[in-house]
Amino acid sequence: MTVTATIEHMLTRITGDEKHSPSANSTLDVLWVLYDRILRITPETVDDPDRDRFLLSKGHGPAAYYAVLAAKGFIPEEWLDGLGTRMNHLGGHPDRVLVPGVEVGTGSLGHGLGLAVGTVLGLRAQGFVDSRVFVLLGDAELDEGSNHEAIAYAAATKLPLTAIVIDNQSATHGWPGGIAARFPGFTTAIVDGRDHRAIELALADRDRDRPHLVVAAV
Amino acid sequence: MRDTFVATTTALLEEDPRTAIVLADISADAFLPAMRRHPDRVLNVGIREQLMAGVAGGLALTGMRPFLHSYAPFLVDRAYEQLKLDLGHQDAGAVLVSIGASYDASGAGYTHQSPGDVELLDTLEGWTVHVPGHPDEVPALLRAAARTDDRVYVRLSSQENTRAYDTGPALQVVRPGWAGAPVVVAVGPMLDPVLAATDGLDVTVAYTLTPRPLDTAGLRRLVSRDVVLVEPYLSGTSSRQVADALRDIPHRSLHLGVGRTEIRHYGTPADHARTHGLDPASLRASITGFLDPRV
Numbered sequence: 001m002t003v004t005a006t007i008e009h010m011l012t013r014i015t016g017d018e019k020h021s022p023s024a025n026s027t028l029d030v031l032w033v034l035y036d037r038i039l040r041i042t043p044e045t046v047d048d049p050d051r052d053r054f055l056l057s058k059g060h061g062p063a064a065y066y067a068v069l070a071a072k073g074f075i076p077e078e079w080l081d082g083l084g085t086r087m088n089h090l091g092g093h094p095d096r097v098l099v100p101g102v103e104v105g106t107g108s109l110g111h112g113l114g115l116a117v118g119t120v121l122g123l124r125a126q127g128f129v130d131s132r133v134f135v136l137l138g139d140a141e142l143d144e145g146s147n148h149e150a151i152a153y154a155a156a157t158k159l160p161l162t163a164i165v166i167d168n169q170s171a172t173h174g175w176p177g178g179i180a181a182r183f184p185g186f187t188t189a190i191v192d193g194r195d196h197r198a199i200e201l202a203l204a205d206r207d208r209d210r211p212h213l214v215v216a217a218v
Numbered sequence: 219m220r221d222t223f224v225a226t227t228t229a230l231l232e233e234d235p236r237t238a239i240v241l242a243d244i245s246a247d248a249f250l251p252a253m254r255r256h257p258d259r260v261l262n263v264g265i266r267e268q269l270m271a272g273v274a275g276g277l278a279l280t281g282m283r284p285f286l287h288s289y290a291p292f293l294v295d296r297a298y299e300q301l302k303l304d305l306g307h308q309d310a311g312a313v314l315v316s317i318g319a320s321y322d323a324s325g326a327g328y329t330h331q332s333p334g335d336v337e338l339l340d341t342l343e344g345w346t347v348h349v350p351g352h353p354d355e356v357p358a359l360l361r362a363a364a365r366t367d368d369r370v371y372v373r374l375s376s377q378e379n380t381r382a383y384d385t386g387p388a389l390q391v392v393r394p395g396w397a398g399a400p401v402v403v404a405v406g407p408m409l410d411p412v413l414a415a416t417d418g419l420d421v422t423v424a425y426t427l428t429p430r431p432l433d434t435a436g437l438r439r440l441v442s443r444d445v446v447l448v449e450p451y452l453s454g455t456s457s458r459q460v461a462d463a464l465r466d467i468p469h470r471s472l473h474l475g476v477g478r479t480e481i482r483h484y485g486t487p488a489d490h491a492r493t494h495g496l497d498p499a500s501l502r503a504s505i506t507g508f509l510d511p512r513v
Contacts, residue, residue, distance in 0.1 A: 049281060097309050103279070105307050108299065114269045115304055118276020118284075125238060125258040125282060146300075149266035156264075 007032060010067035013080040014090075026168045026193070026218045027056075027136065028064035033199040034134060035072050043073045046101050050128040053119050055104045057112020058138040058166070059093040066090050066099075074101035110144025112137060113163065117150050120161045132206065136164045139179060140171040148182075154211040155185025162203065162212040166193060179215045186213040193218035219374040220245065220317050222356040227285050227315075228252040230364050231259055236283040237364060242270045244288045244317070267292045271300030271312075278310035283364055289323070290316035290332035290373065298338055306342050311367040313360070319375035319407075320451050320476045321490035333476040336429065336451045339371055340458075346370045347430035349406030349450065354382035355427055371430075377407035377450065377487060387428045389436035395422040400444035400509050403437070405429050405456075408448045408496065415501035421446075421509070429456060434463035441469060446505055448496070449475040472508040474501065 007028065035041075040052045056065055063083070070077045075090070082088045089098040093107030104115050116135035123131045137147065142165065154161060163186070165179050175181070180188040189202035193216030202214045224245065230237040231252055239249060241262040246253075253260040259282075263269045267288060274284040286293060293316045294301065305312055316335065323330035339345045346368055348359045356374065362385075363370040384390055389403065393413065400421045404412035409425050416423055424440060426433060429449065437445070441464060447456050453475030460471055477494045491497045495504060 095307075104275075105303075108303055111272060111300070111303055114272020114300070115276040115279070115308075117269065118273035118278075119280055120276070121258070121261060121273060122238070122277040122280030122282045125277075126235075126280065146268040146272070149263070149269035150272065153263050153266060153269055 006071055007064075007067050010070050010077070010080055011063055013077070014063045014066060014083050025064065026138075026166045027058070027061070028067070029194050029196060030136065030164060030166065030199055030216050031064050031068045033196050033203065035068050037200050038203045039134070040132075041101070043101065046074065049126065050123070050131050052131055053103050053116070053133045055106075055112045055116050055119070055133070055135040056094060056102075057106055057116075057135050058109065058141050059106030060109075060138070062090075062092075062094050065094060069099070069101050075099060109138075109141040110146040113147050113150035113154075116161050116163075117154055117159060120159050129208075133161045134164060134203070135161065136166065138170065139165055139167040139175065142175065142179070142182060143171055143173075151183055151186075155183070158209050159211050160206065160208050162206065162214065164203070164214045164216060167215050167217045180213060183211075183213045186211045188213040188215065190215045190217065192216075219350065219353045219356055219376070219378070220248070222353040223287070223315055223360065223372075223374060224248045226357040226360045230360070231256050234283070234364060236281065238277050238282045238284045240270050240273050240277070240284050240286045242267050242288050242292065244292070267297045268300050271297040272304045274312040275300070275304030275308050275310050278305070278312055278367070279308060283311075283313070283367070285313045285315055285360075287315045287317075289318040289330055290335045291318065291330060294335040294338055294371075295332055301339075302342055305369055306344065311369045313363045313370045313372065315360070315372045315374060317374045319373060319377065321481075321487055322376040324487045324490045325484045327484065328480055328482070333452045335371075335373065336449075337455045340430070340455065342369075344369050345430055346428065348372045348428050350374065350385075350427050351379040351406040351409050351425070352382035353378065355385050358385040359427070373406070373451075375407050375450065379407055379410045383409075383425055383427070385427060387431075387433060389424045389426050389433040389440065391422060391440070392425045393423040395420045398442040400446065401437075401440045402446040402448065402505060405447070405449045408450050411491070411496060411498050411501055412448050414498035415505060419502075419506065419509075421505070432456060432459040432463065434459065437463045438467070441467070443468065444470050444509060446472045446474065446508065448501065449473070450496075452476050452478060470508075472504070474504055
């Protein structure tokens with residue numbers, strides 16, 4: 001099977017449906033590119049202190065996340081069956097205590113960016129300056145005010161983290177002027193959220209002295 | 219107590235590379251020397267308490283030991299969900315060190331007061347709560363907290379007892395009564411008012427600066443029938459713990475603390491203590507009325 005077919009198979013196994021919900025689908029390509037081409041992390045290095053970190057802030061619709069983790073060997077493929085049932089570690093929102101490779105347990109929106117800021121600071125304080133930190137949010141998640149505390153601080157202190165916003169235009173009141181305008185002080189890239197090459201280039205880009213924003217429009 | 223906190227954590231920064239301080243502007247001036255020396259580990263996020271807690275969670279997940287600090291209402295009340303999720307749900311720990319307590323900021327008004335902080339933390343799992351009654355008790359508590367990855371809350375106050383006591387977790391008898399005498403447990407800075415209030419009464423006065431987890435075994439050993447809890451935060455905060463500890467022992471209990479009605483006056487902490495019935499005269503009236511309703 002091709003990569004895409006593998007993931008499609010995994011998603012079908014999770015949802016039991018050939019059609020997948022928009023919130024699960026919106027993140028799929030970005031997650032695949034991250035785990036396939038960007039992150040320095042494997043099932044063997046999930047506890048290495050200097051590993052790259054990926055934080056899924058938008059814990060909703062984690063089917064694509066679970067599918068990618070299974071495809072990359074972090075979790076057994078069998079876990080994809082029976083999502084959210086009593087005996088399964090995979091639920092409606094991911095729990096880091098239950099799922100190998102999951103860095104943070106999320107679900108309530110607006111928590112990942114603050115945790116990511118702390119992760120960058122902790123890595124830097126321990127001298128792990130080559131470790132990268134990625135955090136993925138949804139455009140509607142940006143409604144939560146806690147994000148803006150983290151955005152402003154990351155910019156002011158020039159923290160080298162990469163925020164990814166999946167923009168499927170789901171914020172109730174929208175973001176007039178665009179998502180990137182809400183991240184002053186970040187370097188920004190706006191890409192087609194289905195274009196793997198464009199996503200890869202945008203994620204690989206980094207400035208060690210500034211936070212980076214990738215808006216993936218889907 | 220705040221000065222002791224600054225001095226102890228500044229020393230910890232030198233001694234233990236895991237130590238990190240996260241501030242939200244409050245007390246930032248006091249940490250300036252430490253910040254200059256350890257810019258990567260003394261972090262002031264500005265007036266952003268949600269971020270302060272989130273940053274602590276992130277730091278802890280990388281293996282650091284974060285100390286957070288602000289006024290109690292901003293550190294606990296405002297960032298409650300961050301404490302619940304960014305620490306507890308992540309199975310991460312941190313040391314929260316608050317100032318202000320229930321009414322240290324009596325003149326500032328209700329916005330700067332947190333009588334409900336301990337009760338809020340009681341809704342969450344695994345928090346150790348220290349309520350020191352004297353500055354000299356603070357260093358040992360902070361140093362012990364630095365050595366673990368637990369979730370620890372240290373509630374500092376400008377209300378102080380005249381002397382320091384042992385900082386161990388056990389209930390300690392400060393003034394024994396006759397065998398079987400009613401037990402009055404004072405938490406942190408309530409001890410001096412309780413000692414004054416019970417002068418000459420046949421009661422055993424016990425002290426704890428660690429109400430969570432409450433020393434329930436010690437309480438069971440001490441209490442014969444009557445027990446009075448005097449706490450410097452919401453009255454009745456420990457009623458569940460006391461009831462659990464004495465669940466199979468016939469007992470009577472009285473819980474005194476900060477009232478549950480918002481006090482809309484300013485004034486001094488002593489004024490607020492009187493309003494809440496926590497001054498020695500009011501405490502004595504409440505305690506004697508409970509022990510002997512005929513009085």
